Amino acid sequence: MHDDLHELMTQDEPLAVDAPTGINRFVSSAGDVPIVLDGVMIGAIGIFAGHWSQDAVVAEAGATSLI
Structure with a gap:
């Protein structure tokens, strides 16, 4: 794989x-997005299921919804 x-x-x-x-x-992967709170990285979201451009959109939306 x-x-x-x-x-x-x-x-x-x-x-x-x-x-x-x-x-x-x-x-x-473009679907790897750090989660940053007050300038400190507190985690990350990794999406790897579709085309890289789709993964990036989904990961950004997820990270944004958590902060």
Whole structure:
């Protein structure tokens, strides 16, 4: 499965910029959003279910609703 995700990243131009070389089990996601309260990171939300652009929207909405 990790190889499939890495291949998907390398074929999607915005994600390809962050695609690591030589580490095919590492995947960066636009759906990873820190939760910051008063300038301190208190947690994070990670969404990885759809296209990166959809994941980013959902993660941002979730983080915003918690603060």
